Amino acid sequence: MCLSVPAEVTKILPDDLAIVSIDSIRKEISIALIDDLAVGDYVLVHVGYALARIDPAEAEHTLQLLHELGSVGHGLQP
Amino acid sequence: MKYADEFRDKTIAQGLARAIGAEAKSQRDYRFMEFCGGHTHAIFRYGLEDILPANVRMIHGPGCPVCVLPASRIDMAIRLAELPQVTLCIYGDLMRVPGSQGKSLLSAKAFGADIRMVYSTLDAILIAEQAPNREVVFFAIGFETTTPPTAVMIRLAEKKWLKNVSVFCNHVLTPAAMHSILEGQDIHNGGRIEVDGFLGPAHVSTIIGTKPYEVLAEKFGKPIVIGGFEPLDMMQAILMLVRQVNESRYEVENQYSRAVTRKGNRRAKEKVSDIFEVRDQFEWRGLGLVPHSGLKLKQAYAQFDAEMRFAMHEVRVADNPTCECGAILRGLKGPVDCKLFGTVCTPETPIGSCMVSSEGACAAHWTYGRFRIIN
Numbered sequence A: 001m002c003l004s005v006p007a008e009v010t011k012i013l014p015d016d017l018a019i020v021s022i023d024s025i026r027k028e029i030s031i032a033l034i035d036d037l038a039v040g041d042y043v044l045v046h047v048g049y050a051l052a053r054i055d056p057a058e059a060e061h062t063l064q065l066l067h068e069l070g071s072v073g074h075g076l077q078p
Numbered sequence B: 001m002k003y004a005d006e007f008r009d010k011t012i013a014q015g016l017a018r019a020i021g022a023e024a025k026s027q028r029d030y031r032f033m034e035f036c037g038g039h040t041h042a043i044f045r046y047g048l049e050d051i052l053p054a055n056v057r058m059i060h061g062p063g064c065p066v067c068v069l070p071a072s073r074i075d076m077a078i079r080l081a082e083l084p085q086v087t088l089c090i091y092g093d094l095m096r097v098p099g100s101q102g103k104s105l106l107s108a109k110a111f112g113a114d115i116r117m118v119y120s121t122l123d124a125i126l127i128a129e130q131a132p133n134r135e136v137v138f139f140a141i142g143f144e145t146t147t148p149p150t151a152v153m154i155r156l157a158e159k160k161w162l163k164n165v166s167v168f169c170n171h172v173l174t175p176a177a178m179h180s181i182l183e184g185q186d187i188h189n190g191g192r193i194e195v196d197g198f199l200g201p202a203h204v205s206t207i208i209g210t211k212p213y214e215v216l217a218e219k220f221g222k223p224i225v226i227g228g229f230e231p232l233d234m235m236q237a238i239l240m241l242v243r244q245v246n247e248s249r250y251e252v253e254n255q256y257s258r259a260v261t262r263k264g265n266r267r268a269k270e271k272v273s274d275i276f277e278v279r280d281q282f283e284w285r286g287l288g289l290v291p292h293s294g295l296k297l298k299q300a301y302a303q304f305d306a307e308m309r310f311a312m313h314e315v316r317v318a319d320n321p322t323c324e325c326g327a328i329l330r331g332l333k334g335p336v337d338c339k340l341f342g343t344v345c346t347p348e349t350p351i352g353s354c355m356v357s358s359e360g361a362c363a364a365h366w367t368y369g370r371f372r373i374i375n
């Protein structure tokens, strides 16, 4: 029940609804919990609701850090 | 899947595992509890326990809403669903959870109760609109992640003047449960839990933010790192925990900054506080009665409160004494310590809720981990 997936907003509908795309599967969800969403934003979808917006800059930052940590780790003796 | 696949890279995971191994001091053990069932599921699914160094161990905590729901609440839902006028809407995970008499919602359905599986609270609204002569009750369950959708549903029912909608509220609060675990209040079943830190829940934190954990980290002197659900997220969060332990720090850190902020989701929190208030106490399987750990509808919304509307009452029941769910949920035992694991109790014939929910430690171990026992 707690699993949720990142999805791209592809269309904003009336009544706080939106169409999102998850690996090119389209789904209608509620966006009642998020302010000012726009097409192209990524959100975390959980039980049919967008719970949070995914911040692309923070995601990029985390990935960079992971790459660095990963390569430092590989340089270490097993 | 963007924002998922990049965080599953195997080579980076191996590099991170080595980094953790290099920083974890060989003369000590590190015991970290992942609170959330989503983490438990991912740990087994991606085999993280196999790549972590032997002295860094994950303890599977109680963070699966289905697993912590006491049998008495399932009994209440079954009695409700058996009323001829009621249509009970539930999230799928609940269908097979055994109540006290071995009955489940699935067996009640087989005997004719009108029980529907829904994916979203919006589905329950649709069902109510289509069947104005039925009493449509939504079995609301979950942590802070599923509470806002329930709040939206009640608002919507109000807006649409639906008179046949109500909610059986079982929403619970994460920080209260973490507090209870750290206090080790419920020690009659086998003692305190020794944890060196928490891998904090990701999705719950998108709503509540990281701030509510600060008082816990401070009061109990334990580091808490909020980590995402992808394997690399979790490995990074574990490394951050190891570092804090090594440096004798106990702070709240946020690995999952792409979706979690310190303050959380203001809009969602407002919707929740408009409609719900904290119960004095709520029973958790494995933790017993935990003060201020559950929510109920405010008096102003009594018409939407199934417990009021149908005069439901809770009769506490003792858990099956052979099932070790209680000890597992508090991190004191693992699935293989249970005599029933894999013999009497399997996902086909679950005895306890840890085997029912795919996020439960027993089910995760059955699906992904059990072959390791014989190695």
Ligand code: SF4
Residues within 6 Å of the ligand: B322, B323, B324, B325, B328, B335, B338, B339, B340, B341, B342, B345, B346, B350, B351, B352, B353, B354, B355, B356, B362
């Ligand atoms: S294996 Fe079954 S009976 Fe044993 S603790 Fe897990 S859920 Fe309970």
